[in-house]
Amino acid sequence: MSAGITPSQTVGPFLSIGLPWPDGPFVVPEGTPGAVTITGRVTDGAGAGVPDALVETWQADPAGRFGHPDDPRGAPGAGAGTQAGFRGFGRCPTGPDGSYRIVTVKPGPLPSPDGGTEAPHLDVSVFARGLLDRVVTRLYFPDEVAANEADPVLASAGEPARVATLISQAVPGNPAELRFDIRLQGERETVFFDV
Amino acid sequence: MAIHPPPATAGFTLPSYERQPGVHPPLDFADYRSTALRAPSRPLVLLPHRLTEITGPLLGEGRVTAADADLTAGSGGEALGQRIIVTGRVLDSRGNPVPGTLIEVWQANAAGRYAHSADSHPAPLDPNFTGAGRCLTDSEGRYRFLTIRPGAYPWRNHPNAWRPAHIHFSLFGRAFPQRLVTQMYFADDPLFGQDPIFNSIPDPRARQRLIARFDLGLTEPERALGYEWDIVLRGRDGCVFEQRDGQR
Numbered sequence: 037m038s039a040g041i042t043p044s045q046t047v048g049p050f051l052s053i054g055l056p057w058p059d060g061p062f063v064v065p066e067g068t069p070g071a072v073t074i075t076g077r078v079t080d081g082a083g084a085g086v087p088d089a090l091v092e093t094w095q096a097d098p099a100g101r102f103g104h105p106d107d108p109r110g111a112p113g114a115g116a117g118t119q120a121g122f123r124g125f126g127r128c129p130t131g132p133d134g135s136y137r138i139v140t141v142k143p144g145p146l147p148s149p150d151g152g153t154e155a156p157h158l159d160v161s162v163f164a165r166g167l168l169d170r171v172v173t174r175l176y177f178p179d180e181v182a183a184n185e186a187d188p189v190l191a192s193a194g195e196p197a198r199v200a201t202l203i204s205q206a207v208p209g210n211p212a213e214l215r216f217d218i219r220l221q222g223e224r225e226t227v228f229f230d231v
Numbered sequence: 232m233a234i235h236p237p238p239a240t241a242g243f244t245l246p247s248y249e250r251q252p253g254v255h256p257p258l259d260f261a262d263y264r265s266t267a268l269r270a271p272s273r274p275l276v277l278l279p280h281r282l283t284e285i286t287g288p289l290l291g292e293g294r295v296t297a298a299d300a301d302l303t304a305g306s307g308g309e310a311l312g313q314r315i316i317v318t319g320r321v322l323d324s325r326g327n328p329v330p331g332t333l334i335e336v337w338q339a340n341a342a343g344r345y346a347h348s349a350d351s352h353p354a355p356l357d358p359n360f361t362g363a364g365r366c367l368t369d370s371e372g373r374y375r376f377l378t379i380r381p382g383a384y385p386w387r388n389h390p391n392a393w394r395p396a397h398i399h400f401s402l403f404g405r406a407f408p409q410r411l412v413t414q415m416y417f418a419d420d421p422l423f424g425q426d427p428i429f430n431s432i433p434d435p436r437a438r439q440r441l442i443a444r445f446d447l448g449l450t451e452p453e454r455a456l457g458y459e460w461d462i463v464l465r466g467r468d469g470c471v472f473e474q475r476d477g478q479r
Binding site for chain 1: 243244245246249250251254255256257258260263265266267268269270271272273275276277278280281282283284285286287288289290294322324325326335336337345346347349350361362363364365399401405406407408410411412413414428429431432436437438440441462463464465466
């Protein structure tokens with residue numbers, strides 16, 4: 037028998053009093069070799085930037101490992117690819133134009149319980165005034181075409197145009213940056229997941 | 232620390248966190264006007280829990296000091312208003328305590344004003360109250376804040392709209408599906424009936440789970456009134472690793 041869980045409520049317009057951290061956007065320390073900066077905008081159904089949102093990310097390390105006791109493969113070992121200062125978690129409030137940025141490293145692929153492989157990805161949560169619960173999406177990488185095609189979660193997301201909302205975009209001339217816009221509603225609305 | 236089984240070469244079993252339909256508010260809820268342009272219009276896609284979802288950030292060590300749980304101590308003196316203690320336990324829906332998890336809170340001051348540049352309510356600011364706090368739950372999942380009872384405040388959602396007094400809470404739990412942002416309310420608030428955010432929760436019994444209970448036994452004599460509020464995060468469905476729950 038389960039106890040009733042506590043319901044969600046909106047984060048409201050004043051989340052910046054309590055939630056931002058100075059080091060929030062840094063999944064890895066600034067200057068980490070191989071770091072990639074993910075930038076994008078959170079926009080609403082009218083295409084306007086959402087200036088009072090919070091974007092959070094969670095991901096495996098470059099070896100596809102989590103420093104978490106429930107990972108059945110055990111703790112990341114020495115040489116397993118875990119980098120000093122890797123936190124796995126990023127958090128960034130949006131600016132006046134709805135923009136955010138996360139500094140991280142690309143995670144490794146993950147074994148799937150059914151025997152397949154998940155392409156490298158981040159889980160992304162968005163909190164905002166007007167969202168009574170967080171919305172959750174996933175960010176995939178544009179240089180992983182074959183892995184993305186074999187990914188079981190992308191396969192569940194619907195037609196190609198919908199899947200495309202989950203794949204970040206390369207930034208011409210800047211290999212250390214990726215673009216990932218999050219459209220809450222309307223045209224090219226981002227795919228959101230029921231977690 | 233538990234000993235983990237070696238990874239299987241193909242196929243392994245992961246825990247899953249239970250879903251309780253009808254507890255969380257719908258994203259699209261017309262009475263709360265800000266949902267109109269922000270709620271996704273397409274149905275959510277079911278995401279079965281995989282490695283990224285059964286793990287999550289275990290943060291807080293080195294990020295929290297004992298002083299962070301006292302919101303009443305301003306830099307220039309004590310905050311104004313009714314001092315209250317807000318305490319309780321963080322549990323999962325199976326009844327297990329959730330230890331060592333980061334809780335972050337923020338709130339309006341006693342006059343119903345947030346220390347935020349976007350709050351235009353013409354109620355006084357208190358230079359000794361920022362309204363932000365944080366703490367880690369102890370080994371039994373217990374937390375405790377000393378703060379000021381927040382005031383109600385008007386907003387523009389509908390004519391003569393007022394938010395019931397509330398404290399914002401943010402919790403991580405131990406895994407991604409346990410992440411929760413919510414609001415704690417006070418018993419017998421006369422503003423519940425007209426508040427679309429409180430009433431967005433479909434199940435009236437679930438709404439009651441956001442209301443703190445006054446407890447004279449928690450009151451500090453001649454100091455602060457005591458309120459108790461337990462928070463229940465999603466627990467695991469039946470799973471192979473469940474025997475370890477009590478050890479973490």
